[in-house]
Amino acid sequence: MTPKQLRRAVEALETFNVETPSWGFADTGTRFGKFFQDAAAIDMNDKLADAGQVHAVTGCCPTVATHVLWDFTPGEDPRKVVRLARKHGVKLGAINPNVFQDQCYKWGSFGHNDPAVRRQALQHCFDSVAIMKAVGSEYLSLWFADGTNYPGQGSIRERKGYFTDCLRALHQKLGPKQTMLVEYKPFEPAFYQTDIADWGMAYLLSKRAGPRAKVLVDTGHHYSAQNIEQIVAWLLDEDMLGGFHFNDRRYADDDLTLGSIDPYQIFRIFHEIHSFAADRGRLPKIAYMVDQCHNEKPKVEAMIQTVVIAQELYAKAALVDHDRLRAAQAKNRVIDAELLLKQAFFTDVTPAVAAWRRRHRLPADPLAEHRRSGYERHAAADRRARRRALGIVRGGSFA
Numbered sequence: 001m002t003p004k005q006l007r008r009a010v011e012a013l014e015t016f017n018v019e020t021p022s023w024g025f026a027d028t029g030t031r032f033g034k035f036f037q038d039a040a041a042i043d044m045n046d047k048l049a050d051a052g053q054v055h056a057v058t059g060c061c062p063t064v065a066t067h068v069l070w071d072f073t074p075g076e077d078p079r080k081v082v083r084l085a086r087k088h089g090v091k092l093g094a095i096n097p098n099v100f101q102d103q104c105y106k107w108g109s110f111g112h113n114d115p116a117v118r119r120q121a122l123q124h125c126f127d128s129v130a131i132m133k134a135v136g137s138e139y140l141s142l143w144f145a146d147g148t149n150y151p152g153q154g155s156i157r158e159r160k161g162y163f164t165d166c167l168r169a170l171h172q173k174l175g176p177k178q179t180m181l182v183e184y185k186p187f188e189p190a191f192y193q194t195d196i197a198d199w200g201m202a203y204l205l206s207k208r209a210g211p212r213a214k215v216l217v218d219t220g221h222h223y224s225a226q227n228i229e230q231i232v233a234w235l236l237d238e239d240m241l242g243g244f245h246f247n248d249r250r251y252a253d254d255d256l257t258l259g260s261i262d263p264y265q266i267f268r269i270f271h272e273i274h275s276f277a278a279d280r281g282r283l284p285k286i287a288y289m290v291d292q293c294h295n296e297k298p299k300v301e302a303m304i305q306t307v308v309i310a311q312e313l314y315a316k317a318a319l320v321d322h323d324r325l326r327a328a329q330a331k332n333r334v335i336d337a338e339l340l341l342k343q344a345f346f347t348d349v350t351p352a353v354a355a356w357r358r359r360h361r362l363p364a365d366p367l368a369e370h371r372r373s374g375y376e377r378h379a380a381a382d383r384r385a386r387r388r389a390l391g392i393v394r395g396g397s398f399a
């Protein structure tokens with residue numbers, strides 16, 4: 001790395017934070033079963049402690065996304081969770097309403113043909129906005145499991161109309177500093193048609209909802225071979241990119257650690273963001289969030305691994321020489337243009353990340369520091385004992 005490149009990468013890291021998801025620290029599984037981890041979080045205090053540990057060793061994860069149904073107790077002051085977060089050195093980030101688990105949502109939420117169910121879903125989202133206000137959160141992060149499984153099952157256009165109306169009504173509840181993020185997903189749990197299946201649908205619905213609605217790109221929610229960075233570039237250009245859910249995929253919503261399958265794709269996404277910033281002279285406001293639930297990797301380690309690779313790829317993408325790239329593009333020098341991206345991607349940015357960590361008095365190697373700290377061992381022993389005391393049985397035995 002040249003000294004100039006080092007400076008550029010360190011400066012880029014100064015502006016890069018990643019939000020961890022509360023649900024990524026608790027027990028999860030596939031629909032075929034769960035494999036439990038002793039250190040999995042039992043309650044909100046554990047989840048926030050884990051998020052605090054990720055932030056303590058990485059220094060760039062100051063906020064935690066929460067899922068309303070899983071993390072807040074009805075009737076309890078949500079600020080209690082804020083205080084708990086503070087105790088663990090983090091703050092609350094995006095609030096995720098849950099309109100997919102209650103039995104009433106069998107046929108959908110905002111897309112349901114029964115107005116009473118749509119009202120119930122809306123009310124839950126209004127309550128979530130109230131939580132946002134109470135805890136000082138900026139983002140309402142929306143994902144809908146709505147869709148149909150069989151051709152003819154529902155009217156696609158009618159459902160689109162219901163979504164348009166509900167999202168517009170929800171937007172009206174937002175305060176001036178609040179943003180709602182609309183996430184898309186091509187399939188699962190519905191397999192014939194998902195109501196918000198791709199970025200175009202999320203874009204259109206957001207546009208109709210109002211100026212504070214933006215699109216959320218979950219990197220796992222695309223068909224194979226889809227060019228995600230192109231979607232990102234278009235959304236940026238339209239000022240409609242609100243945030244990311246980071247993970248990697250091989251087939252569908254696989255929840256793999258970021259960059260584990262295709263780090264170059266994540267680099268290309270970051271390149272589009274840096275390139276936009278270079279052209280416009282300002283960094284776009286983007287909520288970078290992780291959305292992963294790990295069954296095999298230790299949960300806190302997987303989160304740290306994702307954050308570390310995100311920083312590396314973000315720093316690498318900051319090295320692309322935009323002036324030279326423009327010059328190569330102008331003359332249609334394809335190989336030169338491509339090489340400018342490749343060279344940045346293959347540059348070892350370890351010195352820059354190390355310099356950034358030194359500047360912030362952080363451990364040189366977050367994963368090694370986490371392992372050395374014995375956090376996982378302590379959490380496992382503590383949570384095993386508490387499960388026993390609480391009589392929580394997992395997998396048929398006291399775990």
Ligand code: PSV
Binds near residue numbers: 023218
């Ligand atoms: C759905 O697959 C999703 O990506 C949404 O973001 C949810 O909020 C999250 O996963 C957790 O279920």
Ligand code: MN
Binds near residue numbers: 291
């Ligand atoms: Mn997601």
